[in-house]
Amino acid sequence: MKLSSFAPALCVLALALTAGFTATPSRADDPNDPAMKSKKMREADAAEIRRLNLAEAAYVQRRDAEYAQNWQAWRAARAGSATGQPSRETGETAALSAERYDSWRDGRDQQLAYSSASGAQYQQDMRAYEDARRASQTDRDAYARARSDYEAAMADWRHDVSACRAGAYEHCQR
Numbered sequence: 001m002k003l004s005s006f007a008p009a010l011c012v013l014a015l016a017l018t019a020g021f022t023a024t025p026s027r028a029d030d031p032n033d034p035a036m037k038s039k040k041m042r043e044a045d046a047a048e049i050r051r052l053n054l055a056e057a058a059y060v061q062r063r064d065a066e067y068a069q070n071w072q073a074w075r076a077a078r079a080g081s082a083t084g085q086p087s088r089e090t091g092e093t094a095a096l097s098a099e100r101y102d103s104w105r106d107g108r109d110q111q112l113a114y115s116s117a118s119g120a121q122y123q124q125d126m127r128a129y130e131d132a133r134r135a136s137q138t139d140r141d142a143y144a145r146a147r148s149d150y151e152a153a154m155a156d157w158r159h160d161v162s163a164c165r166a167g168a169y170e171h172c173q174r
Contacts, residue, residue, distance in 0.1 A: 159171075
């Protein structure tokens, strides 16, 4: 036999062996992990998990507090601008709320990476959207008027047909 007839089988065997030696199952949270047999290692693992959970909880708490501040500032700024009157907040508090809102807005804009070009594109897109929305509303209004006119014409025609059948022949002219 020639060696070339065994070449494909040898390649498959080599790939299988390579995959078998390189791919090992993960030992995370494996109760049979030999490294976790000692009480000291289990306690260290539990302490690390506790530390990570506490750090995540602290992060979430800070994030939620910041969200609450930003929403409060937004509502205060919105309440003042919607009524045309100053918000219920006075002096320093209103200035802080407006400052927080501006800070939040600036951070959001930075986060979304709006450059002047994309901001201009956004404004252009919004104008096109509003124009299309107005045109669509105009079309709906025109359709509603045409439908109303059609319904009135059909009612007149039905009345004329009914009168014609009843013998009022002046209504049969249509």
